[in-house]
Amino acid sequence: MSQRQVLQGVMSLLRTLLLDVVPTIQQTAALALGRLANYNDDLAEAVVKCDILPQLVYSLAEQNRFYKKAAAFVLRAVGKHSPQLAQAIVDCGALDTLVICLEDFDPGVKEAAAWALRYIARHNAELSQAVVDAGAVPLLVLCIQEPEIALKRIAASALSDIAKHSPELAQTVVDAGAVAHLAQMILNPDAKLKHQILSALSQVSKHSVDLAEMVVEAEIFPVVLTCLKDKDEYVKKNASTLIREIAKHTPELSQLVVNAGGVAAVIDCIGSCKGNTRLPGIMMLGYVAAHSENLAMAVIISKGVPQLSVCLSEEPEDHIKAAAAWALGQIGRHTPEHARAVAVTNTLPVLLSLYMSTESSEDLQVKSKKAIKNILQKCTYLPALEPFLYDAPPNILKHVVGQFSKVLPHDSKARRLFVTSGGLKKVQEIKAEPGSLLQEYINSINSCYPEEIVRYYSPGYSDTLLQRVDSYQPLNN
């Protein structure tokens, strides 16, 4: 017999057992179905095809709590694999009975029903809308207030999965008064609960400025900053995600985060994590610095730049490096002060190498190029620029030489330094088409120095000197 036939046979047997008189047999059959469906999505499809779901939904309304738990487990196991299966569950009218189960007295039943609703709502916006239309959200908010920790966790994760799809759904969750309760529970010591709550708040606040302001009004600062010091990695990640989602909308919200000392906490958090947990923190710094130069200066004085350069060099993953490069670009692009602060930490060579290396992904190359360009436009810190003269590709070289040509005419000490460090020599060796921008920059640099020095450093000068020696006739033979 083929696999499919075996499956069909098993399913039909279990279906008949579901109708048995003895309640224990019904519950065990339901549990078996749930475990089968949980393992594999083929089995879950087989459960749906054998018309077991309407029977389950019908008896879910009437039976005792053990059966309700087992039946909700089956629905959850079927709904978690794909949107089509979840749609099949919605089509047989399971949502209304699950919402009725949410009102049950037993917390285990509530938990099973909330979990099933969460897995259904997770896939896409239509299914979430269907769950919301069945009236689940106020009941989930009530479930959050229950004393059992497991129930709180599941209800928070269900709200998070509902709110993540669209602003309207997030608004529905906020209208049910969830934000105040979620904000209160941030202080709970249980790590998994905190992780779900922070995830829920960040999904709500990511959609629009109003929602983010509503989350901020629930007085999460500075309590959220304590979550950044938690031992659990996911709690730290979700807390930094939440702060990022709040800070990214407007300069005022970023200002609020900075005033509450959030930047320092995030920088410390980045220092203590590794890998993907760092990513939301790095992006948050980038968003804050992008809004205005004062905020970028605030990031600089909180010692953000050394940390970001450490991330840039240390992390193996390309997308984290790309985020760090972008953040550094956002910090350094505002004024020469900012660019200097970035250049001092010796990140520019690292960025250049990332841009030039063939192993970096396209995204990383693009972001590092943009960052280099942005910083170079404003950079007046010449010692950091000099290495660029040696190994930069021509398109970046143009900007570097341009910067030099802007700074050198005004600063004599810099001119001296330029000569002694061999920069002038290198500039002379650059080949540029006459009439191009690069040639103009080179000419303006050359015009800062006396003629002899320029000739001395021009390539082939020793040859010309020797030629003159050859062609010189001594006066007396």
Place this chain on the structure above:
Amino acid sequence: MATLARLQARSSTVGNQYYFRNSVVDPFRKKENDAAVKIQSWFRGCQVRAYIRHLNRIVTIIQKWWRSFLGRKQYQLTVQIQRRWRGYRVRKYLFNYYYLKEYLKVVSETNDAIRKALEEFAEMKEREEKKANLEREEKKRDYQARKMHYLLSTKQIPGIYNSPFRKEPDPWELQLQKAKPLTHRRPKVKQKDSTSLTDWLACTSARSFPRSEILPPINRKQCQGPFRDITEVLEQRYRPLEPTLRVAEPIDELKLAREELRREEWLQNVNDNMFLPFSSYHKNEKYIPSMHLSSKYGPISYKEQFRSENPKKWICDKDFQTVLPSFELFSKYGKLYSKAGQIV
């Protein structure tokens, strides 16, 4: 002439034709008139509507300009105030270098404070966790000590943690001394069986002889003397009662037997009431007459129902007069054939 003849020939039909043509055309005329009216009305409506639309557009533009003008007049003042305020704010706060420096200093101070607070928080959490760990370890060690309490050294035998070659006993020794031994879980008390004949024995108290067949062993010398085997004694003591047949019968056995016999005979009865033979038994019964006899209306004779025999049924004083002679046959009724039926 020929035309005149032709016209005359046609004159009879002309009237008909004239009439016919007019009447036939009439409905068409009406229809066409209505159609024309409809088309004209519709077209005029279109014209008017286009004109109104055009007017509407013009009016909207005029109103737009007028309202903007009004608005500008009204809000110019507020806009001026806002302009001045924005310039002031930007100059004072945003572009003010010293203010910016102050702000940045405040921000760095807040950052330091937050960093310190967070570090304290982290330290506190660490401490709490360490304490919880220590307590757990303590509990585990205590439980272990309780389980191993028998390893404690006694006066005679030193325990394994108290070796005589050591200078001082192992810390486990002290732990064991402090620990209270674990007790086993008590088994559940079993339910007693249903009552048997032996239950009404006189001495059932615990102070009497023990019930079990085997006594617990006692490690001491056997008592002197020819004592019987304990199992035999118990057998004799607890031998079940074997009463004789006469004793086994209940004391009111005769009465029970009579009852039984009566019951069996009752089963065979058709009627539960006893048969009463003589009429004197029924004497005291009151006679209950039937409905016919107990009504106050007695039977009326047959003859009284007819008018001819019963003068009370006459309407007037006199009987009916016969107008027509009666049937001859009926006058001979009863008299014709024989004298058999006549009453003498």
